[in-house]
Amino acid sequence: MSDKHLSTQFDAELSAISSRVLEMGGLVEQQVCLAVDALAEFSEAKATEVIRTEQRVNQMELEIDRDLSNIIARRQPTARDLRLLIGVSKTIGNLERVGDEAARIARTVHRLVANGTHGRLFPTTQMSNEAQLATASLRRALDAFARLDANQAMQVIKEDNEIDAEFDGLMRKLVTYMMEDPRTITASIDLVFVAKSLERVGDHAKNLAEQVIYIAKGADVRHTPLDGLESAVS
């Protein structure tokens, strides 16, 4: 077996890993969208579907991580390939946590319906802005990963502030709502955590984007302040 052959085989392995990450990403993105829909419609069927998918996502995390270890152990990856493998390992950890947040939202939908509190609730339509920003950010981060596009990844990092601002606004509205009718407090606290879950989805999208930059450019921009981002990447 020639060196060329070996290298081609290695490339195929790397590319297979990337495809699986994107598959996992697609699954997780779908979970978040479905969880948001489940909340908007108080659909128990959709909530159940989100929770059912969690196991598959968890399984993918374990499998991809195992494959990564095997590849590193068998091959002697170059610094560049190693960066991809380590970046991927962190990426799937992030994706799994996004899936966790989706499942959390879905379990909240079940509880709200079971308690019969979803009838007189803070209108969940008011959460659609945050939900849209968070899912868009996640989608953009996955696109950036697919094309190893550092510029798009920087965009994702920069827009995280908007999601945080939307979260803060929602908190103020929820507090006002609770004050006006304290009987809604229990159910409102559930929505406080939903808003928090969406904000975390945005955080994870940002983390994904940081890994894209690490893989594409070799720059570890975690904990880099926004105004130092451009120079750290170039």
Added chain:
Amino acid sequence: MSDKHLSTQFDAELSAISSRVLEMGGLVEQQVCLAVDALAEFSEAKATEVIRTEQRVNQMELEIDRDLSNIIARRQPTARDLRLLIGVSKTIGNLERVGDEAARIARTVHRLVANGTHGRLFPTTQMSNEAQLATASLRRALDAFARLDANQAMQVIKEDNEIDAEFDGLMRKLVTYMMEDPRTITASIDLVFVAKSLERVGDHAKNLAEQVIYIAKGADVRHTPLDGLESAVS
């Protein structure tokens, strides 16, 4: 340079990495304890200290991760050593997130004091149980890492349920408190997030423990149900 010499040098590198992880763990543990104290005493000085330490913790994460990549790229670690290196990479990610939660609690203390709402607040002493469980769990996880003790790690994983139960109890008390005096809602929501942060510290301690088992036994027990834990490890 003989093979033996090389191997000894590698061992020294691995042991240096482990020491740095424990140093980072000690720093983070201290941050959590200090944040809990800051909340109990509404001490702005302690809260400031927690936030000040965050940068050092973040810096350690970046440095250790860079060292890990360098070691993997330079050496050809055996499967066992690679397990340690990958486990350590996940471990420091977890520790950094614990530090984040401590900083969140500290920022909440600043806000409560600034708003002057800490005077007529839900008694934070009622949160000391959850805080104690979470910090004890974190300490035990770090001990388990220091000694690569899989049994102690399993203990940490099992006791996470207690922290969750304590969190649920606190939520019920906080809701009752808000219902009785809706003027406390804004400040109480802050405490809801503090309780959540402590619950997350417990989650991260569990995640740390899972990595200890991975390093010590080679078994990836993430997502393993409690009743399957013993058989997965042995």
